[in-house]
Amino acid sequence: xxxxxxxxxxxxxxxxxxxxxxxxxxxxxxxxxxxxxxxxxxxxxxxxxxxxxxxxxxxxxxxxxxxxxxxxxxxxxxxxxxxxxxxxxxxxxxxxxxxxxxxxxxxxxxxxxxxxxxxxxxxxxxxxxxxxxxxxxxxxxxxxxxxxxxxxxxxxxxxxxxxxxxxxxxxxxxxxxxxxxxxxxxxxxxxxxxxxxxxxxxxxxxxxxxxxxxxxxxxxxxxxxxxxxxxxxxxxxxxxxxxxxxxxxxxxxxxxxxxxxxxxxxxxxxxxxxxxxxxxxxxxxxxxxxxxxxxxxxxxxxxxxxxxxxxxxxxxxxxxxxxxxxxxxxxxxxxxxxxxxxxxxxxxxxxxxxxxxxxxxxxxxxxxxxxxxxxxxxxxxxxxxxxxxxxxxxxxxxxxxxxxxxxxxxxxxxxxxxxxxxxxxxxxxxxxxxxxxxxxxxxxxxxxxxxxxxxxxxxxxxxxxxxxxxxxxxxxxxxxxxxxxxxxxxxxxxxxxxxxxxxxxxxxxxxxxxxxxxxxxxxxxxxxxxxxxxxxxxxxxxxxxxxxxxxxxxxxxxxxxxxxxxxxxxxxxxxxxxxxxxxxxxxxxxxxxxxxxxxxxxxxxxxxxxxxxxxxxxxxxxxxxxxxxxxxxxxxxxxxxxxxxxxxxxxxxxxxxxxxxxxxxxxxxxxxxxxxxxxxxxxxxxxxxxxxxxxxxxxxxxxxxxxxxxxx
Numbered sequence: 001x002x003x004x005x006x007x008x009x010x011x012x013x014x015x016x017x018x019x020x021x022x023x024x025x026x027x028x029x030x031x032x033x034x035x036x037x038x039x040x041x042x043x044x045x046x047x048x049x050x051x052x053x054x055x056x057x058x059x060x061x062x063x064x065x066x067x068x069x070x071x072x073x074x075x076x077x078x079x080x081x082x083x084x085x086x087x088x089x090x091x092x093x094x095x096x097x098x099x100x101x102x103x104x105x106x107x108x109x110x111x112x113x114x115x116x117x118x119x120x121x122x123x124x125x126x127x128x129x130x131x132x133x134x135x136x137x138x139x140x141x142x143x144x145x146x147x148x149x150x151x152x153x154x155x156x157x158x159x160x161x162x163x164x165x166x167x168x169x170x171x172x173x174x175x176x177x178x179x180x181x182x183x184x185x186x187x188x189x190x191x192x193x194x195x196x197x198x199x200x201x202x203x204x205x206x207x208x209x210x211x212x213x214x215x216x217x218x219x220x221x222x223x224x225x226x227x228x229x230x231x232x233x234x235x236x237x238x239x240x241x242x243x244x245x246x247x248x249x250x251x252x253x254x255x256x257x258x259x260x261x262x263x264x265x266x267x268x269x270x271x272x273x274x275x276x277x278x279x280x281x282x283x284x285x286x287x288x289x290x291x292x293x294x295x296x297x298x299x300x301x302x303x304x305x306x307x308x309x310x311x312x313x314x315x316x317x318x319x320x321x322x323x324x325x326x327x328x329x330x331x332x333x334x335x336x337x338x339x340x341x342x343x344x345x346x347x348x349x350x351x352x353x354x355x356x357x358x359x360x361x362x363x364x365x366x367x368x369x370x371x372x373x374x375x376x377x378x379x380x381x382x383x384x385x386x387x388x389x390x391x392x393x394x395x396x397x398x399x400x401x402x403x404x405x406x407x408x409x410x411x412x413x414x415x416x417x418x419x420x421x422x423x424x425x426x427x428x429x430x431x432x433x434x435x436x437x438x439x440x441x442x443x444x445x446x447x448x449x450x451x452x453x454x455x456x457x458x459x460x461x462x463x464x465x466x467x468x469x470x471x472x473x474x475x476x477x478x479x480x481x482x483x484x485x486x487x488x489x490x491x492x493x494x495x496x497x498x499x500x501x502x503x504x505x506x507x508x509x510x511x512x513x514x515x516x517x518x519x520x521x522x523x524x525x526x527x528x529x530x531x532x533x534x535x536x537x538x539x540x541x542x543x544x545x546x547x548x549x550x551x552x553x554x555x556x557x558x559x560x561x562x563x564x565x566x567x568x569x570x571x572x573x574x575x576x577x578x579x580x581x582x583x584x585x586x587x588x589x590x591x592x593x594x595x596x597x598x599x600x601x602x603x604x605x606x607x608x609x610x611x612x613x614x615x616x617x618x619x620x621x622x623x624x625x626x627x628x629x630x631x632x633x634x635x636x637x638x639x640x641x642x643x644x645x646x647x648x649x650x651x652x653x654x655x656x657x658x659x660x661x662x663x664x665x666x667x668x669x670x671x672x673x674x675x676x677x678x679x680x681x682x683x684x685x686x687x688x689x690x691x692x693x694x695x696x697x698x699x700x701x702x703x704x705x706x707x708x709x710x711x712x
Contacts, residue, residue: 001032009040014096015064029201034058037197040065044194046177048185050202051378055178059145062176067118071142074120076127078151080104087121107498110135124160129498131167132433141173149177153413159422166448183412191450204381210393210402211235221406236394239352241271244332251348252335253376255357257311260335264309268302279330287321292601294591310336313600350390351380371410415451418461423468424501432487432495475505493624497617503527510557515633518582519553524614526574535603542576549575585640612642655702657695678708
């Protein structure tokens with residue numbers, strides 16, 4: 001179907017011209033099937049298709065039609081990085097006069113600035129928070145695209161997606177679900193009362209195979225094979241070496257961060273420099289923005305040899321540099337953890353996949369799900385560059401095991417909405433947001449979830465819902481009044497800040513009498529909201545601080561004798577995380593922190609983001625409870641964690657471009673306040689390290705906008 005035909009479905013000619021300008025002249029089979037299947041009819045629709053099959057355009061077209069008809073469109077994604085990427089893509093619609101906005105944080109904000117936006121890009125959690133707060137502009141939302149719909153299978157994000165969809169039904173908003181290939185797409189479509197578009201088409205043909213160590217070759221499922229020279233003891237290195245010798249750009253997925261880095265370093269050292277076109281100045285500049293000198297130097301040395309690595313421990317800047325260099329073919333090999341496969345679109349001619357993962361609960365290597373393999377294999381083949389993409393399983397123990405992954409369909413998506421944590425959080429949000437005022441209404445909304453369909457009805461977990469309500473009553477989050485349910489002020493604020501009620505209850509119960517930054521950080525880093533996204537710190541590091549943790553203030557307040565072994569482990573691990581953050585807010589150099597605790601810049605970023613949110617939210621809770629002084633200290637701690645500064649730098653970092661390093665330079669030169677800065681001569685500022693002409697002019701301009709009289 002040529003895009004000109006879309007005009008007959010009601011899309012404006014200006015949009016069609018924009019598609020052509022973007023190089024889209026013909027819809028692919030997935031997009032054509034969606035259009036013919038009712039994309040513009042107003043029906044709910046579920047699109048199940050392989051990775052990189054053009055599903056985003058289906059969602060975009062649905063949103064464009066909704067905006068043309070006077071509605072507002074929302075596009076939802078699981079990760080902030082993906083939301084930012086999608087926002088950049090959708091900015092192209094501004095040529096049509098559409099206003100595009102994005103919202104990924106500030107959970108308790110109604111985001112009134114989105115009132116005039118036609119298209120809103122958001123994360124699942126942010127949109128879930130908006131459904132609780134209910135800003136007036138939500139009434140204008142007519143179409144919601146839920147990208148990565150298969151995330152329903154995720155224990156953390158899955159229930160959020162289910163509850164969003166359950167609530168959208170009451171808003172009469174249309175849902176367009178986009179999913180990678182899953183085992184039960186028809187069941188999801190039936191749940192949504194949606195038209196199913198299930199198309200196996202890929203833009204590049206996928207050829208799958210496995211490494212057979214006995215024959216020393218790659219064996220393809222289509223009967224072909226390729227010899228692989230047995231140069232190294234490592235199967236993956238042999239496959240990479242063979243790929244590079246044939247001029248094939250390769251993406252390698254393994255499940256251990258340290259192994260990722262080791263493979264990259266060994267490849268650069270043993271296999272040697274690749275046929276790299278060289279790093280562009282943009283990539284080098286992006287990498288130079290990394291906050292870690294060690295990270296910059298280590299990655300640059302590898303990337304200059306055509307090799308890179310990618311995992312969550314890297315800074316955002318470093319990850320983007322690797323992605324850009326790989327897309328530009330300046331890198332011949334990138335080693336990555338599977339988070340890359342579930343995140344940004346980074347295709348390669350050949351993908352090598354490890355199907356083994358270490359399971360800490362059993363202390364054994366276990367096989368990954370078929371769905372995860374399919375996600376990674378789906379990155380093979382670059383549209384417009386490759387006629388074929390190759391996915392090679394590196395470590396199958398037998399032909400039978402390899403063919404299971406190649407020939408089997410992915411597992412079914414299974415609801416996780418009935419977990420104790422999910423029911424606690426979402427039951428409170430239904431009551432606090434005014435969606436449900438009694439048990440019957442709560443159950444009515446849960447009956448709209450996939451869980452209710454899969455479990456054979458809401459009655460199956462009705463006892464668990466009632467248990468959740470009793471727990472919320474005990475936590476003073478909910479009151480039972482004349483057969484109805486009402487959220488207390490504490491319950492409403494807890495829900496609107498997006499904290500787990502258990503985090504709030506725990507932090508109130510074990511709050512120290514006197515504010516001590518390490519003690520308060522320890523309290524936060526042992527809360528359920530922190531633990532669910534807690535980066536890994538090696539056991540060898542944690543063990544060093546075990547005795548300190550067991551004699552901490554929190555340990556005394558909770559009482560070790562009342563704690564299970566799991567809770568004690570959490571206490572000890574949380575203490576080490578608190579030490580990391582204490583170093584950070586006391587301006588210890590980031591590389592020193594990374595070396596001392598064996599973490600990466602990306603890990604520290606995750607810690608900061610999570611603790612800044614929890615501390616800021618708890619500050620609101622404490623103010624509600626009348627603890628004004630404690631609230632003020634928590635607010636300061638939240639800002640300090642966000643920027644990594646001591647208390648005396650809090651005023652200076654309010655300015656753009658003044659981070660922890662520049663703030664300390666100013667303070668060390670006697671410039672401690674914004675008033676001091678306004679009085680400082682331009683010549684003195686320019687003499688300070690890190691203060692160039694452009695930055696100084698920007699500082700003075702911002703000071704003037706804040707009402708200061710600038711004498712520089």
